[in-house]
Amino acid sequence: MSKASPLVIGVDLGGTNVAAAAVREGRVLAFAKTKTHASAGVGAVLERIEEVVREAVEQTTGDLAEFDALCIGAPGAIDPEAGVVRDAPNLGWTDIPLGDELRSRLGLPVLVDNDVTIAVLGEHAHGAGQGARHLIGVWVGTGIGGGMILDGKTHRGWRGAAGEIGHIVMDPEGRRCGCGRRGCIEAYASKTGIEEMLREMREEGRESVALALMEERESDRLTSGVIAAALEQGDGPMKEVIDTAQFYLGLLTADLVNTLDPEVIVFGGGLVERLGAWFVDPIARTARTHVLLQRHADRIRIVPSALGDDAGPVGAAVMARRRHAEATA
C-alpha cells in the first residue's frame, strides 16, 4: 500500500447476502452483491465471495493487482490479528481462516473483522456518527449485531466478542431464540424472529401477506423487501409484529444508553435500510422514555444509518487505511 489514498475492496459477508465494493477515500466506485447460501458450506461461500469481488473489480480497473487490500466483515466473533472467524452462528462457521483463504485465492492483503464493527467505523468516519466520541451501532438483519466506538476507538473486548447484543435477554420467560435460550432480542426483532412470529400467527389463523409473497417469490427466507411490501399493503399481522420489534429495540437502546451513555446510536442493516426513519423513530421514542438520566436525553441521536448498504464497504476501506497507518507508523 504505497499510495496516499489506497484503493480497497470492502466485503460485507452476511447470513443472507454477500456484497463487495471498490472504495477509494470513502467513495464507493463499484458494487456487486449476491446471496450467501451459507448452507452450501464454507467452500461454496468462498466461491461466492470471489465472484462478487471479481465483479466489483471488473466494474472498475478490471485488474485486481491495482488494489491495495481487501477488508472483509463477517458476522460473529473474529480474531482480527489471525484473520480467523472464530464463531459465526448465522454462517455455521467455527475457526475458519478466512484471511488466509481469500489471500491465497486473490493474491492481495486481507483484513478480517466483525461486520458491524466495520460498518460502525464507516458511519463514524463518513456517515451518521461523524464527530461522536461514543457511538453504538445496532444492525438488524438475519440476526442482530452490535458495534461500538468508545472514547474514539473500536471496542472489541477481551475475547473479541463485544457487541453480541442480539442475545441480550429482554424477557427470561419469553420467546425461544435460535441460540437455545429464551427471550433474546433476536427472537423479537431480527428478520428470523419476525418470520417466526408471523408463522405462529398463521397457525392461529391470522395469515400475513408476507408469507404469501415469500411463497410467490420462492424465497426461503423473509427479506426486507417482502417486509416493506407487506407493510405497504397495510398487512395487519406484519404491522403488529413490527410494533413488537420496535418496542423491544427501544428497550435495548435504553439499556445501551443506561449502560454506556453514547452520543449516537445508529441503526443499520437491510431492514433499516429499507424502512428508514419510519422504523427508527418509534424505537427512539420508546428508548427516550426508558433512559434513566433524562438530562439531555433528547440530544442523544438515535438515527438510521446514513450510508445504508455502503456502510460495510466504506468502513472496510477506513479499517484498511487505519491498519495500514498503524503498520507503517
Place this chain on the structure above:
Amino acid sequence: MSKASPLVIGVDLGGTNVAAAAVREGRVLAFAKTKTHASAGVGAVLERIEEVVREAVEQTTGDLAEFDALCIGAPGAIDPEAGVVRDAPNLGWTDIPLGDELRSRLGLPVLVDNDVTIAVLGEHAHGAGQGARHLIGVWVGTGIGGGMILDGKTHRGWRGAAGEIGHIVMDPEGRRCGCGRRGCIEAYASKTGIEEMLREMREEGRESVALALMEERESDRLTSGVIAAALEQGDGPMKEVIDTAQFYLGLLTADLVNTLDPEVIVFGGGLVERLGAWFVDPIARTARTHVLLQRHADRIRIVPSALGDDAGPVGAAVMARRRHAEATA
C-alpha cells in the same frame, strides 16, 4: 500535593451509609462510618460527611492540613470537572455542588466522582481486577450501580451517566421499579427490591424472619446484616427472594459480557461484602450459561470485591493520585 505518596481522605457517600477513610499508597490507615439519612436534606448530609471525615482524621494525624486531597464518590450521574452531583435519585439530589461545599467546609482540594466508578478503580489498582484491561463492577446496595474500566481507562460516557445498569430492563411486564418503569434489575436484586418482595410475601401470608428482625432493631430499611441473619436462620422467604435476585444478576452479568466482553466482573457493595462468594458463585453459574460465545467463557472472572468496604476509599486515593499526576504532567 507535593509528596510522592499523597495522604488522601476517601469518602464513600451511599444511600444508606457514608464512610470516610484516611489512605496512603492503597492502604487504609483509619476508617469511620455513619448513616446517611438523606431524607434530612442536603445540609444534614454535608454535616455527616464532615463528621466522618474529622473522625478519620482524628484517628490518624489529627490535622486536616496534613492531607493532600479529599475524593468523594456519590451514587448517580456526576460532573467530575465541576465537582457537581447532577442527578442522584437515591439521595434525592439534583445539581448539588458537592465539591465546592466540602472545599469550603474542610479547606482542602475536593474531587467528586461516581461511587462505583471510584470503587472499581480501587479494585482495578489493588483488588480483584488487577491487570484486567476490561473490568466491570456491579455494586449491589440500596440501588444497583455499575462502573467500568474499558481499555484500561474509566468509561464515563457522553453525559457522565454510564454505568446506570440498575435500570436495565429484565422483564418489561415485571415488577414496578422506584424509577417508575417496570422490570428494572433494581426491582429484583437491590436491597430495596428485596425488601419489597418480602413485604409482598407477608401480604400473601408468608412472613420472613427478616421483617421481624428489622422491627426488633427499629431499622427503617432492610440492611445487609438483617439479610445475612435471616439466611443463617434458614428463612424460606428470604432464600427464595435471594434466589430471584441471583438469577436476575446472572442474566445481567451475561448481558454485560455479551455486550462488552470484559475479563473481570467484580461484585461489590454491602450485601456482597456480607455474603461473599456464597452470593456471587450462583450468579456466575447463571451468567456463564447465558453467555453467547462459550469459548473461554469459563475464564471470565466473576468474583466478589477483594477490598470490601475499603474499595471506595482505596479507589478515591487512586483517583486523587491520577488526577494529581494529570494536573502536574
